[in-house]
Amino acid sequence: MIKFINVSKKYDKGIIALSNINFEIESGEFVFIVGPSGAGKSTLIKLLLKEEEPTSGTIIVNKKDITKMKRKEIPYLRRSMGVVFQDFRLLPNKTVFENVAFAMEVVGAHPKEIRRKVPMVLSLVGLSDKADQYPQQLSGGEQQRVALARAIVNEPSILIADEPTGNLDPDTSWEIVKLMAEINKRGTTVVMATHAKDIVDAMKKRVIALEKGNIVRDEARGVYGYAL
Amino acid sequence: MIKFINVSKKYDKGIIALSNINFEIESGEFVFIVGPSGAGKSTLIKLLLKEEEPTSGTIIVNKKDITKMKRKEIPYLRRSMGVVFQDFRLLPNKTVFENVAFAMEVVGAHPKEIRRKVPMVLSLVGLSDKADQYPQQLSGGEQQRVALARAIVNEPSILIADEPTGNLDPDTSWEIVKLMAEINKRGTTVVMATHAKDIVDAMKKRVIALEKGNIVRDEARGVYGYAL
Amino acid sequence: MDMLFRNFRYFIKEGFSNLARNRLMTVASVTSVMAALVILGMFLLIILNVNHMAYQVESQLELKAFLKDDLSGEQIQRIGEEIKGIDGVSSVVFESKEQALEKFKKQLGEKSYLLEGLEKDNPLPQSYIVKVKDANLIKDIADEIKGINGVDKVSYGQDVVEKLLGIIRIIRIVGLAIISILFVISIVIISNTIKLGVFARRREINIMKYIGATDWFIRWPFLIEGIVLGLLGALLSVGVLALMYGYTLDYVNSRLIVFNLLPLSDVIKDMALYFALLGSLIGAIGSGLSIKRFLNV
Amino acid sequence: MDMLFRNFRYFIKEGFSNLARNRLMTVASVTSVMAALVILGMFLLIILNVNHMAYQVESQLELKAFLKDDLSGEQIQRIGEEIKGIDGVSSVVFESKEQALEKFKKQLGEKSYLLEGLEKDNPLPQSYIVKVKDANLIKDIADEIKGINGVDKVSYGQDVVEKLLGIIRIIRIVGLAIISILFVISIVIISNTIKLGVFARRREINIMKYIGATDWFIRWPFLIEGIVLGLLGALLSVGVLALMYGYTLDYVNSRLIVFNLLPLSDVIKDMALYFALLGSLIGAIGSGLSIKRFLNV
């Protein structure tokens, strides 16, 4: 489903965010990506979305080499994945409802379908009563949940979440992760970059640990790490 | 130092973010504010900064009733506090160095002083090598640390941090919290809204717990909560 | 098909709601577009009227075919018909020797006593006064008339007419140059305005791309926005121009100036049409072009 | 004091670095300011020249004081001196009966044979041709001359002169009206442009406020930015205008048109000064005003 082959990413000024990364994620897997701040987790996700181009190496998504992908195909690649961005990326001029609806409008969903589906996912993330508010009128955790709602509303085959619980209290975090596990059970591949040690340790899922751009650990039923 | 007397905050559409809050924080205290997503933690901080006005009640900071403060005095109120915002609020057109330096320029610091102090705090938060990068070229955790560096660079008498470790791995989180404890030991009052259960539990500091806009707990040597 | 239509409804809704949500930007953009087009329109009106005046002047130009003295009434008639038959001649009027003297006396005014006594032996010739359809043909027509039997001389104030035609030509060239410059400047101002509006929302465009929107899906609402901004600005400018021009007409007509200006209804309808086209076109192109760089993510 | 100076250095550095960092915005704003001022300048030049022409026309106006026939040379001399002594008279030239007849013959052209034989008993009067300093004084001076002993009649082509002065007055009023409108429109366009630029950075302004910056601390760099944008646009526009005007002068001079245009150096220096002032002023006021609403946090 997702395959990184010898992938490296250098930014300007010689910053090496990823160096020679290799891994493969099968369809239906649930994978945690962990590592200290600046290890390269978000960069890895940006490469998957073609937000950044790898300096070298090949990335395969759904059997396609996305590094050789044409500009025109990129939107369709992105639609095949639901993404919770670390910085949320909500549209400030749209309400919560409209932000989620936008992801459906992008794929040409029927208005009826939109009116049915959006309230459903909003209730799933516990934001039914915030539908008409604008992002800047929400708490940090609420914004994060809107981002999650948007990511899952189109039922993508891959769900990617970058630090989806960073602004959430432990209880809400657990609810969100359980929701993601539920979605995963229904067949969606889930890739989640996180710092939530408790969650990683308790879930006993595959863990890919990055450090300074290198994979230092890739365990099938792993834990967050040895520190703390 | 900080005193909330019968403070309430209603947003539009009848959203009650805080209802009849009373507490007092003495100079030199270290206080955690905890509570589920949407409990009102950030609202409480916004009231302190006069980013929002309370619907009713009185807020005293440094013996001054800030609800009756003139517009012209607000900048000086804000300078008396160093703040790490939940959404960072870094200036996108300024480098890391310039973002931190800006806080000093605002108070009219001498350029020599700025050149001395900024690298110091950047090394304190572990970002010496990122000084010339722009915020959008940083990882989430790095941005959060820039925000902290900016908050402490003027050595404010009150340090307020809204979720300062949400994007940080446990190791880095601990370093940051230890840094804040250090600053607190030197006399700075610290108010920290957080979801980091481990940290709250281990620090054994005063905990004010909010829930749906109400203080449900205020303990001198508290823990995060009973959940999880 | 159904989806295309659905999308289109979305694009329009989206375009308009963006205008409503960014009111400050909308107001600034519309007034700038309006301002630019008011200038363009103001000078378009001036130049159309100058052109109209020049046309009036031209249409008043006439040439005089002096006839020999010893012609019969029949011959005179024949010459008149022959002149009328020439291409480009619009009217022919006969002037007898007596009429000519009368006219000359009037011209001399207080010095007319100098001509007293000439009535018996009138030395002035009879003539045909010929008006032409196009002032530029005047020389050719004069030459042709000169060839007619019984015509003695042809005069059309060569110097003055040629100078006048020259001046009119220069005015037209200058007018065209000014309008062209104004046209370019209007386009620059309008497209810059639209560009700054798009610039203010660069991050939103990025975000849409990251969520998987195609370029066209993002572009359409902006195009519609640009079109509406341009259209609104254009229509407002036409309104302002109509008001301004109306007042000018009132002012000028109340002073009874020699030339008459073009009536409001004649010019404003065309102007509304062309400005609406121009405004919406530049609006659309302006947003289309300036959005481009932000789509590349 | 030291701190003030330090701040000022910071403001300037900040203003310029913002211009460099928002290049797209800077280019769009500068070209819009330039475009608006090119229009204003173009018409300022046209109107200055029309005014200049009107002045030339006015200075060529003259009046004629006809003298009685039976005057001695001495009396004629005395009258001439008396006229010269009148306030506002710039030159006085004597025209004898013979010169008058000669002139009249020339005017009649091919019909001059009508005047043959009048030499012996010349009925035309001798006269003084008087030029005045200010065309508007012509009526008063004529009245005064009429009162002089030995002056028979005074003529200055009342109808024509009054009509001409009327037309010139209208042209001046229209010119002033156009320039005023253009002035207002330029201000609208420039300040809208600046406004859109500020709008694009509304969030940054907010953030600065949250960190504890005073209004003026935030405002100064924006003011400087606005001033620089306005100034740059103004200077570029003056450059463009100088070029355009230079070409126009070449063109006009090569065609030897009756009127001579104002020389480049006469107009462009003043224009540069005033436009620079205008541009930077509107730039500063524009940013100052539009930043306001974003400071209220």
Ligand SMILES: Nc1ncnc2c1ncn2[C@@H]1O[C@H](COP(=O)(O)OP(=O)(O)OP(=O)(O)O)[C@@H](O)[C@H]1O
């Ligand atoms: N656009 C960029 N230009 C230059 N350097 C960049 C850019 N984006 C990221 N980096 C650098 O690359 C490294 C990896 O960044 P990345 O965002 O992948 O980290 P991360 O693992 O997501 O960290 P965090 O947990 O803090 O979010 C960091 O050191 C960062 O400073």
Ligand SMILES: Nc1ncnc2c1ncn2[C@@H]1O[C@H](COP(=O)(O)OP(=O)(O)OP(=O)(O)O)[C@@H](O)[C@H]1O
């Ligand atoms: N500007 C606003 N307009 C309307 N409602 C708002 C506004 N800002 C916040 N709220 C609402 O007020 C409540 C409290 O928000 P606040 O940001 O204080 O929560 P929080 O405790 O900081 O949560 P989190 O941990 O998720 O950051 C939330 O329900 C939020 O939706």
Ligand SMILES: [Mg+2]
């Ligand atoms: Mg990251």
Ligand SMILES: [Mg+2]
């Ligand atoms: Mg919060």
